[in-house]
Amino acid sequence: MLIGLTGTDQRNDGISCAADERISTDSEFHRHDEGPVEVCAFNNRGLGQSSVADNDLEVDFQLEEKALMVHRALAVDKELQPDKVRREIAVSAGKLSVHFEAVEARFLRASYSAFMDVLTLATKTIEEFGQGMVS
Structure with missing residues (x-):
């Protein structure tokens, strides 16, 4: 199970995630025995600074x-x-x-x-x- 932004098994962004926000599919790549995988995406373009x-x-x-x-x-x-x-x-x-x-x-x-x-x-x-x- 991969949950945190840095790959830890604990949340580290201070925001709770509801069960329906987790990704769960029946594709061949999904393993039911490992539990849900939480996906976190963020923009890393300069900590709020303009990219211009x-x-x-x-x-x-x-x-x-x-x-x-x-x-x-x-x-x-x-x-x-x-x-x-x-x-x-x-x-x-x-x-x-x-x-x-x-x-x-x-x-x-x-x-x-x-x-x-x-x-x-x-x-x-x-x-x-x-x-x-x-x-």
Whole structure:
């Protein structure tokens, strides 16, 4: 007889189980001499925490104009899998803030890595050629 959540012969979840909640079938796999088997199922996905992977990034450009230029350059680059990854970009006080959310960590890593490549390119381009454009 297997009763407890961890395989003990004693209940360990603090909840009593009525006899009609126990599984009892006449299939070839059921042994009547062993008594009923209680089945316990639980969700082990993080102790109440969200299963959504997320990350925040903040880059300080010192000047609002530089941050806005980078924002405009990156805002047109949409996520390739918007059903799996969401990205929000905002500018405040010369800082570019980016929030990522993904259904799985692997999608978050891929999106974050690709975004960092484009962010680096945009930043280097502004540093190299944007001096006259930023006051």
